[in-house]
Structure formats: structure tokens, C-alpha cells
Amino acid sequence: MKVLPVGIDGPLIIEPQVFGDERGFFMESWNAxxxxxxxxxxxxxxxxxxxxxxxxxxxxxxxxxRPQGKLVRVTSGRAWDVAVDIRRGSPTFGRWAGVELSAANKRMFWVPEGFAHGFLSLEDDTDFLYKCTAPYDASAEHSLAWNDPAVAIEWPLEGIEPVISAKDQAGLPLDRIEAFA
Incomplete structure (x- = not known):
């Protein structure tokens, strides 16, 4: 497998080795x-x-x-996946990295603890799978505003009107979140 940096310390693109032939393909999505x-x-x-x-x-x-690290991938469809550095002491605090994940490219994205994570589905029936290093805890969950101008994520929204939950619409700007020390 190939492990590729994304310009900020922490998140990584992972390209698994894929073995394909006329029958289909095989790949390891996780091998400790x-x-x-x-x-x-x-x-x-x-x-x-x-x-x-x-x-x-x-x-x-x-x-x-109780932060979570996440190894994410798409098994059907396509998504634009984003990680934002929310570690206050980091030299890349507030910077983001994005990657297109799809069933076709079979890429994975490692989003470590200390990062906010989100994605935009680019096709109908996009299946998004993620492995987490800690269990989900609703009492510890927070949302960074997806459209915070201080972060300025370049979402590929051309021709797309985003559908956003009420919880995510209430996300806070970077200067008001419970960032990591």
C-alpha cells in the first residue's frame, strides 16, 4: 500500500494494493x-x-x-472528504485537507484524533465506511461549522445544494469550538 501526505501533519491518504482481473478485484482494507x-x-x-x-x-x-481517530473509505459512489486540524498548539491549526474517495479509486483517508471530520456526497447511494479508535459518545460530540470562513474549505458544490442536518447547521466557528490543547 502507498501512504501519501496531504500537506498538514496527521491525516494521510492510503492507497491499498488492488488485485483485479476479469472476475473483479481483491484488496485488504485493513491489516494491523x-x-x-x-x-x-x-x-x-x-x-x-x-x-x-x-x-x-x-x-x-x-x-x-474522548476523541476518535477514523479510517474512512467509500464503497459505493463518491464523496469529498475533509479533515480540519483543531489542535490549538499545532502549526497547522485551522487548516484543512481534502480528498475525493470513491468506489472506483478505492482510496482511504486516515483522520487522526484532534481533527474535525466531514464529507460531501457527490453521488446518490454513496456508502461511507469508517473504523474508529474510540466509541461514539454523544455527550462529547461537537460540530465545527462546515462553512466557517476562517477555515475556508473548498467544497465542490458546483450544481449541488448541500443537504445539512439541523445539528450540523448549528456547528460553531473555529474560534468558538472545544479545540484540543
Whole structure:
């Protein structure tokens, strides 16, 4: 597998080795030993699966306390996936990294603890899977505003009217969130 940096310290694009032929393909989406060899010695405790229609924007979510690291991928459709550095002491605090994940490109995105995470579904029936390093805890969940001008995420919204939950519409700007020390 290839592990690619994204311009800020922490998140990584992971391109698995894919073996394909006329029957289809095979790939390892998770192998603890191979990830550890690549410097990602991770322990996952929860898997999640969401399905979204085109235009659904989820996030930007994070837990503080009890943060979650997330290994995310798309198995059907396409999504624009984003991680925002919300570690106050980080030299890249407030900066974001984005990557298109799709069933076709089979890429994965590692979003470590200390980052807000969200995605925009670019196709109907986009299935988004993620492995988490900590269980979901509603009492620790927060949302960074998806459209905060201080972060200035370049969402690929051309021709898309985003569908956003009430909870995510109430996301806070970067200067008001429960950021990490």
C-alpha cells in the first residue's frame, strides 16, 4: 500500500494494493501489521456505515473529550472528504485537507484524533465506511461549522445544494469550538 501526505501533519491518504482481473478485484482494507509498518499502529473499537444521497454534507464532527481517530473509505459512489486540524498548539491549526474517495479509486483517508471530520456526497447511494479508535459518545460530540470562513474549505458544490442536518447547521466557528490543547 502507498501512504501519501496531504500537506498538514496527521491525516494521510492510503492507497491499498488492488488485485483485479476479469472476475473483479481483491484488496485488504485493513491489516494491523501492514498499517503498523507504515507508522499507523492503530486499535479500532467501532465500525460505522452511512449511506447518503448526492448533496448530503455531514460534519464537521469531532469528540472532545474522548476523541476518535477514523479510517474512512467509500464503497459505493463518491464523496469529498475533509479533515480540519483543531489542535490549538499545532502549526497547522485551522487548516484543512481534502480528498475525493470513491468506489472506483478505492482510496482511504486516515483522520487522526484532534481533527474535525466531514464529507460531501457527490453521488446518490454513496456508502461511507469508517473504523474508529474510540466509541461514539454523544455527550462529547461537537460540530465545527462546515462553512466557517476562517477555515475556508473548498467544497465542490458546483450544481449541488448541500443537504445539512439541523445539528450540523448549528456547528460553531473555529474560534468558538472545544479545540484540543
Amino acid at each position: 501489521a501492514r498499517f503498523a509498518e507504515a507508522g499507523l499502529d492503530l486499535h479500532f473499537v467501532q465500525d460505522n456505515h452511512s449511506r447518503s444521497r448526492k448533496g448530503v454534507l455531514r460534519g464537521l464532527h469531532f469528540q472532545n473529550p
